[in-house]
Amino acid sequence: MSHAAHIAAIRFGLGPRLGEALPEDPREWLEAQLDQEAPLPPAPSTADGLRAHAADIEERQRNGGILPGRGQVASLMRAETLAWAERRLTTVQPFRERLVDFWVNHFTVSRRASIVGALAGAYEREAIRPHVTGRFADMLVAVARHPAMLLYLDNAGSVGPGSRIGQRTRRGLNENLAREILELHTLSPAGGYSQADVQEFARILTGWSVARAQEPFGYLFRPNAHEPGPKRLLGREFGAGEEAGEAALRFLAAHPATARHLATRLVRHFVADQPPPEAVRAVENTLRETGGDLGAAARTLIRLPQAWEPPLTKFRSPADYVLAACRATGLPTERAAMVLTGLAGLGQPLWTAPQPNGWPDTAAEWATPEAMMRRFDWAYTLAGRLGRTDPREVAAAALGPLARAETVTAVSRAGSLRDAITLLLGCPEFMYR
Amino acid sequence: MTLRLTRRGFLLGLAASAAPGRTRIAFARTAGERRLVVVILRGALDGLYAVQPYGDPALAGLRAPLVLPEPGQEGGLLDLGGFFGLHPALPTLHALYAAGEALLLHAVAGPYRSRSHFEAQDFLESGAGERLTSGWLNRALAGLPNPAEVRAGIVIGGGLPLLLRGQTPVSAYAPPGLEPPAPELLYRIAELHATDPLLGRVVGEGMRARGFAAQTLGAPSTEERQRRAFPRLAAAAGRLLAAADGPRVAAMELGGWDTHAAQPQRLAPALHALDDGIAALREELGPAWARTAVLVITEFGRTARVNGNTGTDHGTGGVAFLLGGAVAGGRVVADWPGLAEGRLLEGRDLMPTLDLRRVAKGLLRDHLRLPEAAVSLAFPGSAAAPALAGLVRA
Numbered sequence: 001m002s003h004a005a006h007i008a009a010i011r012f013g014l015g016p017r018l019g020e021a022l023p024e025d026p027r028e029w030l031e032a033q034l035d036q037e038a039p040l041p042p043a044p045s046t047a048d049g050l051r052a053h054a055a056d057i058e059e060r061q062r063n064g065g066i067l068p069g070r071g072q073v074a075s076l077m078r079a080e081t082l083a084w085a086e087r088r089l090t091t092v093q094p095f096r097e098r099l100v101d102f103w104v105n106h107f108t109v110s111r112r113a114s115i116v117g118a119l120a121g122a123y124e125r126e127a128i129r130p131h132v133t134g135r136f137a138d139m140l141v142a143v144a145r146h147p148a149m150l151l152y153l154d155n156a157g158s159v160g161p162g163s164r165i166g167q168r169t170r171r172g173l174n175e176n177l178a179r180e181i182l183e184l185h186t187l188s189p190a191g192g193y194s195q196a197d198v199q200e201f202a203r204i205l206t207g208w209s210v211a212r213a214q215e216p217f218g219y220l221f222r223p224n225a226h227e228p229g230p231k232r233l234l235g236r237e238f239g240a241g242e243e244a245g246e247a248a249l250r251f252l253a254a255h256p257a258t259a260r261h262l263a264t265r266l267v268r269h270f271v272a273d274q275p276p277p278e279a280v281r282a283v284e285n286t287l288r289e290t291g292g293d294l295g296a297a298a299r300t301l302i303r304l305p306q307a308w309e310p311p312l313t314k315f316r317s318p319a320d321y322v323l324a325a326c327r328a329t330g331l332p333t334e335r336a337a338m339v340l341t342g343l344a345g346l347g348q349p350l351w352t353a354p355q356p357n358g359w360p361d362t363a364a365e366w367a368t369p370e371a372m373m374r375r376f377d378w379a380y381t382l383a384g385r386l387g388r389t390d391p392r393e394v395a396a397a398a399l400g401p402l403a404r405a406e407t408v409t410a411v412s413r414a415g416s417l418r419d420a421i422t423l424l425l426g427c428p429e430f431m432y433r
Numbered sequence: 434m435t436l437r438l439t440r441r442g443f444l445l446g447l448a449a450s451a452a453p454g455r456t457r458i459a460f461a462r463t464a465g466e467r468r469l470v471v472v473i474l475r476g477a478l479d480g481l482y483a484v485q486p487y488g489d490p491a492l493a494g495l496r497a498p499l500v501l502p503e504p505g506q507e508g509g510l511l512d513l514g515g516f517f518g519l520h521p522a523l524p525t526l527h528a529l530y531a532a533g534e535a536l537l538l539h540a541v542a543g544p545y546r547s548r549s550h551f552e553a554q555d556f557l558e559s560g561a562g563e564r565l566t567s568g569w570l571n572r573a574l575a576g577l578p579n580p581a582e583v584r585a586g587i588v589i590g591g592g593l594p595l596l597l598r599g600q601t602p603v604s605a606y607a608p609p610g611l612e613p614p615a616p617e618l619l620y621r622i623a624e625l626h627a628t629d630p631l632l633g634r635v636v637g638e639g640m641r642a643r644g645f646a647a648q649t650l651g652a653p654s655t656e657e658r659q660r661r662a663f664p665r666l667a668a669a670a671g672r673l674l675a676a677a678d679g680p681r682v683a684a685m686e687l688g689g690w691d692t693h694a695a696q697p698q699r700l701a702p703a704l705h706a707l708d709d710g711i712a713a714l715r716e717e718l719g720p721a722w723a724r725t726a727v728l729v730i731t732e733f734g735r736t737a738r739v740n741g742n743t744g745t746d747h748g749t750g751g752v753a754f755l756l757g758g759a760v761a762g763g764r765v766v767a768d769w770p771g772l773a774e775g776r777l778l779e780g781r782d783l784m785p786t787l788d789l790r791r792v793a794k795g796l797l798r799d800h801l802r803l804p805e806a807a808v809s810l811a812f813p814g815s816a817a818a819p820a821l822a823g824l825v826r827a
């Protein structure tokens with residue numbers, strides 16, 4: 001067994017799944033996943049989520065402020081989170097799923113804004129998945145127009161001071177989305193924008209809102225909230241109107257600083273916490289030469305020699321760790337709830353990033369003493385709840401030639417099957433991807 | 434078999450899936466008031482260390498570093514009638530012995546001679562010299578009434594050991610939250626991280642923060658949390674079993690026994706945890722303790738000789754404990770083979786002189802009062818190992 005097959009499955013994928021063969025040609029296997037997305041099962045739309053949310057509010061009002069039962073949003077979210085875990089347990093396109101998760105995290109929405117719980121699954125399907133191997137600009141537009149993002153970063157209520165509503169009421173501009181798009185999603189501070197740019201961009205985006213309690217239960221442009229007149233963003237002039245927002249987003253997507261920022265984040269995720277400059281340049285060049293083709297960028301990542309050098313050095317985030325462990329031990333999809341409790345127990349509950357910059361992507365943030373001890377506790381708990389599982393098979397699947405001799409020895413000498421699997425899931429090799 | 438999380442009244446936790454269409458052997462409602470708890474010590478307890486035959490003249494020559502002072506001396510063994518002494522980390526067991534509620538069985542082993550943990554545990558739980566797809570305790574449940582509202586059998590802790598796997602559905606109790614591994618296992622994990630440039634330091638700090646003195650082999654554990662984990666589970670088992678309409682047969686597991694090195698330091702916390710667990714179980718069972726038998730077993734014993742690291746390696750003959758108000762205790766049951774050179778199995782292990790199946794069969798017959806057919810179902814092909822009589826009070 002070559003190292004490359006395991007690296008492909010671990011670094012680029014979600015970790016090998018027990019009982020599944022590793023690819024003969026790892027690079028080809030990864031590339032093939034970029035062609036077309038495996039079909040998704042039917043799932044709720046954004047409109048379904050908004051309706052559920054509105055229904056809960058109505059029900060609560062009817063009952064004196066208390067929601068009887070769990071409510072529609074809670075049921076919807078439970079189904080969505082389970083589906084999230086099930087798909088990642090058994091996907092045949094783990095690289096593609098990793099890219100989805102990367103971009104969802106890049107464009108973080110969080111349940112810390114409660115309505116996002118009803119929309120996060122639909123957000124992933126509607127704004128991220130269609131563009132994971134498409135154009136970054138299209139993804140950016142889809143994200144900025146999605147109710148989950150408009151509500152999470154408050155643009156839905158942003159009102160141009162000179163707009164009809166602005167003139168009539170005391171409501172005004174909300175800079176949150178505009179600022180985060182500039183700072184986190186596109187240019188980054190290295191792009192050299194000013195506070196004036198943030199405000200101008202916020203004016204451009206006024207009116208991009210959401211019909212959350214009535215038809216169309218989705219994105220809605222509100223002309224009465226839109227700031228009239230031309231605006232100047234990074235030296236370029238944009239006119240008034242809904243379409244100026246899209247033009248500004250496409251302008252930002254094409255900015256050289258955006259290519260650099262995205263390349264840095266991609267290389268940090270797939271290669272090293274300290275991204276090697278030549279690897280960043282390679283991805284950056286691809287993005288610039290292809291007009292922001294994310295599929296092409298993914299292909300460049302696969303071809304980076306730095307991504308294939310053992311030992312693996314990217315510390316697994318809690319979500320990576322839990323998924324890898326559950327896949328390595330062959331956890332059946334009926335028990336996908338264990339993935340979700342694992343994520344929560346290890347400090348990365350699904351769709352709950354504390355801030356708009358998403359979950360961290362470096363060891364310094366995740367590899368803390370108590371976090372490691374909790375991983376061992378969790379691994380032991382998981383190992384106790386598995387059916388009969390042969391630790392040698394798990395070791396061969398999970399790590400193959402990447403397992404050190406002392407780990408193999410420790411696993412084979414463990415006092416019980418449960419201890420053996422705990423040792424395997426607790427060993428340092430399993431902590432990295 | 435899969436486990437599914439459910440919550441039902443006090444029976445928090447797991448419920449093993451039911452297998453419909455099972456043919457139950459029809460018997461009277463024999464379960465009644467008698468409780469049976471089986472505790473598996475995974476990793477192979479060194480029986481010669483826990484129950485030391487200090488009266489055997491060959492003992493010190495084989496394992497001087499592991500021999501504790503004789504009874505009456507400081508830090509000495511707790512006497513069991515002049516020949517055997519109990520490790521001082523087992524004061525509850527000793528008190529039970531004094532009260533006639535502990536039976537210590539020595540030089541016992543299952544019907545297999547495997548020195549692989551994984552294999553031997555499978556055989557121990559299968560109740561046979563081979564691996565079966567169900568456990569003997571599950572098969573024994575076939576002889577008990579097993580209403581769907583409250584299953585006769587329950588597994589305590591996160592897992593579903595082979596011992597209780599099989600056709601008869603069982604319920605399960607698992608405490609909420611994560612279950613920390615035994616200190617022994619944590620040390621092994623920490624050792625694997627020692628050379629990692631990033632994680633070596635991080636895990637070392639994590640261990641210290643949890644009260645482990647150092648990330649070194651054999652460092653004594655002051656970890657209270659771990660010491661309490663098993664007693665907490667045992668207390669939960671006691672509460673569940675004490676209920677008038679609760680389960681009657683429970684299985685538990687406890688790790689941390691595979692002491693290839695630094696055995697005295699590493700075994701003390703595990704022995705304490707076991708001892709505290711028995712105390713907690715007894716307390717929570719209350720009056721039901723009088724009708725309870727607790728069988729403590731391990732997959733094999735360990736080498737008679739100490740190895741080069743003050744530890745012991747995989748052996749054969751070992752100990753089993755039988756505890757409870759229903760037990761005809763206050764005795765050590767041993768057909769002692771002796772430790773002299775020629776008496777050791779293959780020149781290295783305590784020679785087993787009692788088949789563990791005889792003990793388990795004796796409990797099923799005399800304690801759970803299962804008819805002969807049900808006992809045979811639990812232990813197929815064991816005619817050569819007849820039920821041992823006199824384990825429980827009439």
